[in-house]
Amino acid sequence: MSSAPPYAKELRIAQLAVQRAAILTKSVFNTTSKGTLSKSDHSPVTVGDFGAQALIISALKYNFAQDEIVAEEEAEELRTNTDLRGKIWGYVKDTKLDGEGEKELGGAIESAESMLDIIDLGASQGGSKGRIWAIDPIDGTKGFLRGGQYAVCLALIVDGKVKVGVLGCPNLPVDDSARIENSMGKDQQDSEGKGVLISAVEGQGATGRALSASTGGKDDGRSISMKPLEDITKASFCESVEAAHSNQSLQAEIAKKLGIVAESVRMDSQAKYASIARGAGDIYLRLQVKRGYEEKIWDHAAGVVIVREAGGLVTDSEGKELDFGRGRTLRGNSGIVAAPKGVHGRILDVVKEVSAGVKL
């Protein structure tokens, strides 16, 4: 009898949990009233973020009760804002997977009150020991609000290393070969419905499948890989839409020095990692705008293991591996460079050269 590969159950549950949460976010995406709040760091949060986080944590607690969880949102505001709480609960109680999948996730959350407690189970401080799930229920919330790209992100970190990563990208085309474009979103949805689920387990490669696939069949999806980049001047490089999130002028200078002819493709969320991992784009640059911003682990964990398993390398701008074992943020991180293995070193040299003369 052959035994299941390592992390088979974790992968399966993570895929189903992301798939279910993505159904909720899609319903919210298609409404005009998304229940937006502004957080203390001035970033937006919506009904979709809270609802997706509740559904994912509930699935994780049902299957892996002992594991810690680092998730982006907290329920504090919802304990007094009953309107918003009711709105979120309206989506959460009605969002289900068809067939077997729902059972595997433990079914529905009991009440609006327990939903708040579940959201707050994501308050772990992280660290370098044990099993920790990192959740970004809606990454790219600004893109989500603009009608652009966003991603539902889940990763398992064990002793500081990312072992499993899953990205649900409801607004990316299912087709891996469709090259990335600026701000793909609602305006470009096709009739068969968009959405792709990209996953990876350390040492086992990366896969992709339609986000809408039936959950009954154990569909492992198709294997994906980065495009071999023989001629770097033909590369398509992607970066954030938000100018405050990465240094677009520095990135333009780097691209120019590398001889890259095309303009950057701007896209919100970890859909950038998903896109380069399946060869729809080639390079992702995220250099700091200002010193001091600490990247959150949930913004990168899933994307990093997916890109690695698809044949890429992800480092900071000094060439060091990202360290997911230091808490809720990648302490002291100096930007991110993700590219196919064969060209990563060359890109890094240019990043270092161009950054050297810049005072942030």
Ligand SMILES: Nc1ncnc2c1ncn2[C@@H]1O[C@H](COP(=O)(O)O)[C@@H](OP(=O)(O)O)[C@H]1O
């Ligand atoms: N000043 C900053 N520099 C870098 N990233 C930032 C930032 N302010 C916010 N972010 C992060 O950027 C994420 C979006 O990334 P991108 O620009 O690639 O779409 C946000 O995730 P959320 O949307 O989950 O809040 C947020 O965590």
Ligand SMILES: [Mg+2]
């Ligand atoms: Mg995020």
